[in-house]
Amino acid sequence: MGTDYKPEQNALEQGIPGKTAEQQGAEGKSAWTAKRVAAIIGIVLLVGLYLLTLVSAIIGTEGSGRLFRFSLGMTIAVPIFLWIFLWCLGKFHE
Secondary structure (H helix, E strand, O other): OOOOOOOOOOOHHHHOOOOOOOHHHHHHHHHHHHOOOOOOHHHHHHHHHHHHHHHHHHHOOOOOOHHHHHHHHHHHHHHHHHHHHHHHHHOOOO
């Protein structure tokens, strides 16, 4: 086969043209970690909110309708806030 690709090598080991190993390691590792942490926080927030809304609806509390509307709004707002946070984080690291 005519390629030098080795499956056991990751993108940093293969190298990115025009960047040193130190630059690749510093940029790739911190950006990937921030994105992963932000995604996990977003998932936990939304799943927790959905479970709270579900339990509130099953129990039949008085404020379950308001909590449902709040959940709908946060379903849109949380990903937007996380995207803005990651965008700003990327701008500060440039």
